Amino acid sequence: MESKWLHDFVALAEQGNFSKAADTRFVTQPAFSRRIRSLENWLGVPLVCRDRYPMVLTDAGESFLEQARLLLSQIYGIRGQLRQSLHEHCSLNFVTQPSLAVTFFPRWIHTLRPQLEDSLIRLNTGHYHDAIEQFMSGSADFLLCFSCDDVSPVLNQPVLNRPDVERIVVGQDRLVLVSAVDATGHPLHFLSADVALRLLLYPPTSFLGALIQRKCLPALSEQSYFPVCENALGEGLKALALQGEGASILPASLVREELAQGTLVELPLSAWVRLDIELCCRPPFRSEQVALCWQLIRQLAT
Structure with missing residues (x-):
């Protein structure tokens, strides 16, 4: 599963329309529809009632919507923590x-x-x-x-x-x-x-x-x-x-x-x-970056 499929599905639920949702995701409608279908295939359940107008989500789709939002929040939360950890190291x-x-x-x-x-x-x-x-x-x-x-x-x-x-x-x-x-x-x-x-x-x-x-x-x-x-x-x-x-x-x-x-x-x-x-x-240093900084300063001071 790709995270962009989750973004697509949330956008579809919020827009209530394949065309408008595709526009918000900056893809063509056919490509957008294929990505929603890929998500459904991966989950093994239909998420959208395609024979209804205006579009509505299936019961499984309604249930999965909050899970999709939660998954996205967790994914980007983890990414933020990892980046912060790297930034802290540097x-x-x-x-x-x-x-x-x-x-x-x-x-x-x-x-x-x-x-x-x-x-x-x-x-x-x-x-x-x-x-x-x-x-x-x-x-x-x-x-x-x-x-x-x-x-x-x-x-x-x-x-x-x-x-x-x-x-x-x-x-x-x-x-x-x-x-x-x-x-x-x-x-x-x-x-x-x-x-x-x-x-x-x-x-x-x-x-x-x-x-x-x-x-x-x-x-x-x-x-x-x-x-x-x-x-x-x-x-x-x-x-x-x-x-x-x-x-x-x-x-x-x-x-x-x-x-x-x-x-x-x-x-x-x-x-x-x-x-x-x-x-x-005060050695030992907290990180390699701190050690390199001290080495640089010592070289410039001599």
């Missing part, structure tokens, strides 16, 4: 911090796409500890995160320093102090011995917040400052900075366009902080 699951999901990941994964072909890329985001927890629990194949040796003890980053975790540096960034500008292009907030600097900051419990507290704020030297807002999302801090609410210390990649356009300007720090962008994985 998926790559990443978890990363929110700012990297916006600034780094799109361009980076675009460079890999020719080798990854049509693999399904899944990207989840979470703040530093949440992202690490997802990765270590096996919910993601790869962890993409900022790394800085100076802040590792503060944030317990050694959880990634273990034999079953492999790590590769795939990019760099740096933290910059930025301010919006006035109509003449001068910064609204600036370093001054006489005026305290309004700051928009990451929470000190976050990865970047702890790094800023440890490295960036001391780099302001004798400049006095006071926080006016804390936000765990860099995009939120950038939006506030653009509104002139205060200066903010952000990844340079997050404000690249604004610095180029002149809507934000960089203020001097006595020392700037470099950030590594690391990709982490």
Whole structure:
């Protein structure tokens, strides 16, 4: 039996007419009639009363109609499950911090796409500890995160320093102090011995917040400052900075366009902080596709 015979029979029952049903199935009426006859021969019972007008189904036909619909549903349900299983096998699951999901990941994964072909890329985001927890629990194949040796003890980053975790540096960034500008292009907030600097900051419990507290704020030297807002999302801090609410210390990649356009300007720090962008994985890999992806990334990083 062919599944198209089931489709034909359901169409015939719904249209109540051989000619209209043939049209919906994009075949000629004679060909359509032969396919209905083939189904009847396979079942060994007549399904249609051909001597009645308008056409009606036989008792066997009425009984088989729901079975035909159920069979089609099961056939395509099984096909969908099998395809989903294959698709899942060819998926790559990443978890990363929110700012990297916006600034780094799109361009980076675009460079890999020719080798990854049509693999399904899944990207989840979470703040530093949440992202690490997802990765270590096996919910993601790869962890993409900022790394800085100076802040590792503060944030317990050694959880990634273990034999079953492999790590590769795939990019760099740096933290910059930025301010919006006035109509003449001068910064609204600036370093001054006489005026305290309004700051928009990451929470000190976050990865970047702890790094800023440890490295960036001391780099302001004798400049006095006071926080006016804390936000765990860099995009939120950038939006506030653009509104002139205060200066903010952000990844340079997050404000690249604004610095180029002149809507934000960089203020001097006595020392700037470099950030590594690391990709982490935990063999053995869930699938061959994940293993091939890691191999490709290692080759590109060397």
